[in-house]
Amino acid sequence: MRTKNAAVPYVFWMAVFVVVPLVLIVAYAFTNFDGEFTLSNFDNIDVFLLVFGNSLYLALIATVICLLIAYPFAYFLAQEGPLFRKVAMLLIMLPMWMNFLLRTYAWMSILENNGFLNQLLGLFGLGPIRIINTDVAVVLGMVYNFLPFMILPIFSVIDKLDKRYIEAAQDLGANKRETFRRVIFPLSLPGVLSGVTMVFIPSISTFAISKLLGGGMSFLLGDLIEMQFLGSAYNPHLGSAIALLMLVLVIIATLVTNRFGNGEEGAVLI
């Protein structure tokens, strides 16, 4: 009974900030301005397929890069002593204490054509390189902002691995590579999957990054949804319809990644 009471604030929180908004999105997506049921919000959705494609593409690249950076990092970090770990963890978390928009603004002045990076390169007689206002800058912004969400779950899974499995593999004659490939990696998959989800979802829905670092040159789903609310034609119904489609897309992506994980370890994802 006591635990039930303790859960009340959380249930209230979930209801107000998760369930109600979701219900509102669905309600708006299937109604028109007069509040009547309609499917017309989905009529012209094919116009936006290019936007979906673009977002999916950039989010996938960002997720893959995050994984490639984060996995070795998390793996080696898990082998280190407690002090090194603590410092490393602090350094990963430190930027997250600052507002996400501020960090992105900082990247803007780093990547500008006359920015910090190119001035630095100039000292060595290199560059200038053009990154700002390209897709490269957008992906970089995503990777930078979401990398900790990939490192942390992978690290915590590898860290908690039962060392006896590894010892058993070694006893049975597996070399280092085989131990990793057949024991450590499969056991760390739950961490990888939750990392992938936690990077992919914010990447596919981001809009500030493409505005600031992409200079409005690439147009993502988040921009499209924002435009329905703050563009010249105010259309929350179409905005909700697109948001709903994105939600479906994300759920499908999550199910697919879950399938890769063979459904083991119920704790994965969301």
Place this chain on the structure above:
Amino acid sequence: MKGKRMLCALLLTALLLPGCGRQSGPVVNVYNWGEYIDESVLDDFEAETGIHVNYSTFASNEMLYSSIKSGGSSYDVIIPSDYMIARMIREDLLMELDYSQIPNMANLDAQYLHREFDPEQRYSVPYMWGTTGIIYNTTMVDKAPESWMDLFTTELRGQVLIFDNPRDCIGLALKALGYSFNTTNEEEIREATELLIGQKQAGIVQAYVMDQIFDKMINNEAAIGTYYAGDYLSMVEENPDLAFCMPEEGANLFIDAMCVPKSCENYENALAFINFMCRDDIVLRNCEEVGYSTPSATALAQMDPEMKEDPVAYPSPEVLAKCETFGGLPDDTLSFYDREWIRVCLAKVKPHFG
């Protein structure tokens, strides 16, 4: 519709319940653009009238519109721009103003009254005005721009910053082609869109920006950009290499005016606030802080000559005659703008060599 309202209202009360500490005395809720006032005048207003000002800001007309339209907000004074005022009047979102309670309105120059957006002058009191135009860096361009068309030449590849919103961006392309900002002819709008797509594909556009243009022009990131004259005056203080060009086709003359939304709760206080904002000393302080131009004839007469003779802030009547004010567009045209704007956003830069 009603059910939806209910749900929103319920949600809002649930959210607001914990923090219901309301000001007990008289209040006025003011919703203005960011950085568009000398905030110390708010204290003066409170000291003089005893009315507490709850001041908050928005970043775009569209943001203002969506918070008024979706309901649940209770602002008493809002400061939209011309075309948004027209739209709000059409959708019956604004109160008629009792001008007898705004005696300082007599200070205003008649040329800013009875404009396209409020022809009968019943809903608005002009606050500030200004024009758009081309800002360029004299050290980075070979020849000074003269027209909007100059933003479309391949010599400026990678050097052009353009407005990041459909109305201003498609608008400048319409002007470049010799059309009106307020056209509802879809062929003309499509032609303007094609011009912008070509410009993007040719790699002429460096970025689509709003306030990010400040940093980029000040730090010599781009040679040329489109923005508001008042903001140019702030930029040139930081980077003296910048110059301003009023394109020969004419630019947008915008007027931001104070209005009272239908959902207001303190009508009398709102009128008192609007009247206060039209008083000469207050106008002068706001202009000093903001850098935009005042519609008040009496305040202008007292203004520092250096400011009032600046052709960027106060262009000559001949130049102003070429400018056009945004009017309200029908919903169909607005949706069409959004669709065409997405085509611009989605266009890809084509690789070019040399």
